[in-house]
Amino acid sequence: MEEKVAHAKELIEEAVRSYPKIAVACSFGKDSMVTVHLAREVAPEIKVFSIMTPYKPRETFEYLRKMNQVMNLGVTVYMVADSIPEILQDGSLEVVLLPTEEFHQKAAQVKAQTGKEIYAINPDECCRLLKVEPTKVAVSDLEAWICGLRNTEGRTREDYQEVERKGGLIKVNPILTFTETDIWKYMATRGIEPHPWYRRDYRSLGCEPCSHPGGELERDGRWQGTSKCGGECGIHTQRLK
Numbered sequence: 667m668e669e670k671v672a673h674a675k676e677l678i679e680e681a682v683r684s685y686p687k688i689a690v691a692c693s694f695g696k697d698s699m700v701t702v703h704l705a706r707e708v709a710p711e712i713k714v715f716s717i718m719t720p721y722k723p724r725e726t727f728e729y730l731r732k733m734n735q736v737m738n739l740g741v742t743v744y745m746v747a748d749s750i751p752e753i754l755q756d757g758s759l760e761v762v763l764l765p766t767e768e769f770h771q772k773a774a775q776v777k778a779q780t781g782k783e784i785y786a787i788n789p790d791e792c793c794r795l796l797k798v799e800p801t802k803v804a805v806s807d808l809e810a811w812i813c814g815l816r817n818t819e820g821r822t823r824e825d826y827q828e829v830e831r832k833g834g835l836i837k838v839n840p841i842l843t844f845t846e847t848d849i850w851k852y853m854a855t856r857g858i859e860p861h862p863w864y865r866r867d868y869r870s871l872g873c874e875p876c877s878h879p880g881g882e883l884e885r886d887g888r889w890q891g892t893s894k895c896g897g898e899c900g901i902h903t904q905r906l907k
């Protein structure tokens with residue numbers, strides 16, 4: 667595992683040298699925490715941003731707030747919301763609120779037509795509005811971003827590369843070859859506290875209605891019962907710039 671750690675740091679070093687406008691994305695899941703920890707060891711001042719949605723579990727907001735303080739991340743949160751949730755009202759966090767009109771309109775339309783929530787009927791559109799579009803805003807001034815993608819997480823993640831160019835944006839995936847075991851070993855040896863939901867058998871964390879515990883592959887618990895099951899929200903598949 668330590669060889670993978672050394673390689674990940676080399677990738678981050680090279681990226682930071684090549685692209686001064688760079689930041690790390692952090693969902694506050696286990697892979698993000700390892701990636702952020704590695705990145706801050708290489709570049710202590712590197713920017714960290716997070717895309718949150720109103721459907722994230724309360725424990726994610728609590729964990730975000732706690733780890734932002736513990737690791738002194740100075741994280742910037744982007745979120746489609748009318749106001750900053752009370753739990754995120756913390757002087758060491760910057761929260762960028764993004765317009766809600768389109769989301770409310772689409773969600774209300776789905777509810778009126780089907781009686782169900784947008785995430786149950788059209789998760790792709792829900793993810794586009796709450797995750798993909800906010801990520802576009804977060805990366806708009808960046809040349810490159812660093813992510814916690816791993817090849818063994820799920821069926822859709824086998825073919826990613828350590829460095830990818832999509833449109834006008836470079837993506838660096840320094841922990842691509844880490845296994846789930848490597849992740850837990852890294853967190854244990856570096857004393858990084860995990861999100862509390864991992865104690866409840868979750869293996870991949872997203873929004874509350876779209877995450878379930880267990881699964882053969884880590885991402886099998888995501889979007890269960892929809893065509894998107896075990897798949898992607900879109901930020902790693904769609905062009906962001």
Ligand code: SF4
Pocket residue numbers: 719721784785788789790792793794796797872873874875876899
């Ligand atoms: S994960 Fe679910 S609730 Fe969250 S943005 Fe996607 S569809 Fe919506």
